[in-house]
Amino acid sequence: MTAMIVQTANAERLAEEVMAEVWQPPPPVDFLAWAVDNIVFTEQESRFHGEYNRERFPYFDEILRALSPDDPCREVTLAKSAQIGGTVLANIFTGGSMEMDPCYFLYVHPTADNAMRWSKMKLAPMLKGTASLAALFPMRSRDGLDSVLYKERVDGRGAIQISGANSPASLSQVTMKRQVQDDLAKWEMNSAGDPETQANSRSRGRPDAKIFKISTPLIEPGCRITANFEAGSQEHFYVPCPHCEHFQVLEWENMLANLDEEAPEKAHFTCVECGCEIEDHHRGAILPRGEWRAHNASARRHHRSFHIWSAYSFLQSFEQIAREFLAAKGVPSKEQVFFNDTVGRAYKTLGEAPPWEALRDRGGVSFYARGFIPVGGLVVTIGVDCQGDRVEWQAVAFGRDYRRFIVDAGVIPGHISTKGCQERLDALLQQAWPNAVGNRIKADRLAIDGNAYSEEVWSWVKGKPSSQVIMVRGVPSESAALIAPVKKERNAKGKLLRYSKRFYNFATSVLKMALYRNIVRDDVTARGFVGLPSGMDDEFYRQLTSESRRARQNKQGFTVYEWVKDPNVPNEMLDTHLQAEAAAIHYGIRAMPDAIWDRLEAERETPPTEAQLDFEDGLFGSLPTMQVSEPSTVAPNLAAAEPAPKAPKSRRRWEGYS
Structure with missing residues (x-):
């Protein structure tokens, strides 16, 4: 007759292991490192398909650092041109948070229709195509933890709620540690009042909350993203002159002053210090050396705001910018699109009727x-x-x-x-x-x-x-x-x-x-x-x-x-x-x-x-x-x-x- 061996758990040891896990400091939340390790662009998403490359988006490094818990600011605002990578930043913030620091996350779009479209076309492919997220979000709708507007981690430690700013009911749920307020300039009053205030209040009970406000500007006065940018640190991306090393902002007015309408292919900036030309081919050398500088530094501790536009993006050439302006010149509706989508600025209206x-x-x-x-x-x-x-x-x-x-x-x-x-x-x-x-x-x-x-x-x-x-x-x-x-x-x-x-x-x-x-x-x-x-x-x-x-x-x-x-x-x-x-x-x-x-x-x-x-x-x-x-x-x-x-x-x- 063989003896039966019964193995029993050491209760004291188990308790110590659980306490050690609870007391162990969480790993640092590094969105930049997470992007490099996890983000892969397909050919359909970008002509720069492949793994996330910091050299192509050097101006995003500091924004991702501002979004991390190590930066004391509570709000981060990005006023930007269209098609410059803002959605990528929001996806990194969302996906990285769900993996590195699970929490309840609110993602708000202008309307419920926009929210559903983003969930299906952007979020779902990211959750499915990112290995680290696919295990956390198996997306099995039959278990009640996954729907178009609600995605819960498989272990229940966090969830993404997707809402429309036009629906006050969707902005009155549980407290949210992190938020993305996307396309903020397009938000309009809903039946309960101001949706931005409603969304902000969802994070009021969390002293460690982080709210990311992102949008292409629209009409001024009254543009929400412009108002938020001006209320924040007002950070602009300074780059060195390739000739004299003087740091400066690439301003649209500078390019416009040098624009030859007969030869848009010669579009360039002029250094404000030495007067030499800053041309398209210089960007590869000067952008990696760029740095963000605040024009309202006193707000930096609680609200960091950034502005970036097409001249800094390798996705658009100086010639393209010039040709877009010439095509829009003299047509207010097209000029508005140019200033919004290309220059990343609100279009200032003539509110008063002419006499x-x-x-x-x-x-x-x-x-x-x-x-x-x-x-x-x-x-x-x-x-x-x-x-x-x-x-x-x-x-x-x-x-x-x-x-x-x-x-x-x-x-x-x-x-x-x-x-x-x-x-x-x-x-x-x-x-x-x-x-x-x-x-x-x-x-x-x-x-x-x-x-x-x-x-x-x-x-x-x-x-x-x-x-x-x-x-x-x-x-x-x-x-x-x-x-x-x-x-x-x-x-x-x-x-x-x-x-x-x-x-x-x-x-x-x-x-x-x-x-x-x-x-x-x-x-x-x-x-x-x-x-x-x-x-x-x-x-x-x-x-x-x-x-x-x-x-x-x-x-x-x-x-x-x-x-x-x-x-x-x-x-x-x-x-x-x-x-x-x-x-x-x-x-x-x-x-x-x-x-x-x-x-x-x-x-x-x-x-x-x-x-x-x-x-x-x-x-x-x-x-x-x-x-x-x-x-x-x-x-x-x-x-x-x-x-x-x-x-x-x-x-x-x-x-x-x-």
Whole structure:
């Protein structure tokens, strides 16, 4: 009979081992070392695919050190250009925290939709593709520890909660030790107030919390990431001159001062000390020697803020930067994108409307008259705004280089639902305005406001081709697309509305800022020039400039920026102008190739043949060079006007409904 040997655990030894593990100081949290050991870029992610290389991102070293627990600061802000690697930093901070210092981690995006897209396209591949994280996050949804917006470590020692700033409920959960507030400039007020304050409060109970705020700037005043950068240490990346060793910041204004528009490939900086050129090929030598210097050093202990832009990135050449600027120059909406995405700065707006009297005076001596299309106006669009007792409209002609020319405006009496109003709108679609060579051009596209009286508007729109008439709705968000299809509209019972496929949102705030910047230009050759015809009355100009961008305190006491209308002046002419521009954007003028412009120019600005002129002269007499019908008022209380007598069907003009 063999003896059975029973091994028993030494309880005292086990207790000592557990206590030793608990008391052992945690390993240092080194995000930089973690990045080098774990981050691998695929060919789809970066043209610098392969392992994380510090030499390619020398300016990230100090930011990663600031994010570590060894740095006493509580907040780290990064204001940056687009596509410079900010998402990589956020991923390193997130993944490194989950492995080296497990905790509850909050990652907030502007909207819940953004959050879900990031979770699926960025976070999930990182958790799956990083060996050290794959073991911690096996991503088995059946165990309840993994979902699109919640990822918990397999041992329960930490979790990532992914939220949208537009959802106050998702910002009112447990206390979070670490946070990323991504795309902060795009955050907007939610139903409970200011989402940034709500997110910050999630870490208030942790004295060792670290909050990483990161974004490309947008509009100033009111840009969140710019405000955070200015509240922090304001650190800029200084590099030595390759000739004299003087350290300096590579400023956009320096490159601009040296820019040769005829030779953008020669774009460079000039040393502020010795005056020698700092060229693209010098970056490989000077960037690794760069250093961050604070312009507001007193804030460094509690809030470190950094700014970096495309000139420091090997992903973009100096020539690319120069060409992007030249492509955007003179077009406010494109200039904003350039300053935001390339220079990494907020775009400063002209919040105040230009004086209407100055515009009126300029229009009074205009080179073209109301009711006519001057040379260069090749695409005609109409914006229509519906009021309770009338419909107001404005026709605008668009040309190359984002130039536009106001052609005409007027009022159709009656509600949009009435037969008479709809008949006159039909007539407006058939209206043809004469241009400088005597050709007559109808509207290429009409955009009618569908935000109010949507069903009544649809009753008129549905009988028109989708290539001719669309419904639009203005949205105030300053990060909205210039024009985008409305998400499928449903009524209160959940039924899909028929007009949802013909309905578009357009960015009113962005278009207003661009209009106010462009309309003050008086050089007809300038990009973005806005032509004002003679014959428009004072009321037209008052309405066109009736709104300004102002700061106000909301109910929660936070400052918000919005467009405010002069309470004494209607704004229909501003609305109809923006609707006409939305119609032009939908038509495609912003991406129209030269070949199409050439074709339109050949078709519309070639004078009619002699036979055509003889035929028209016989019917109507010779066409005057600059003659207009009686100017139509845009006053809201305009009495109904009778249409002019019918012209022969071969060339019927509908006038008098203005």
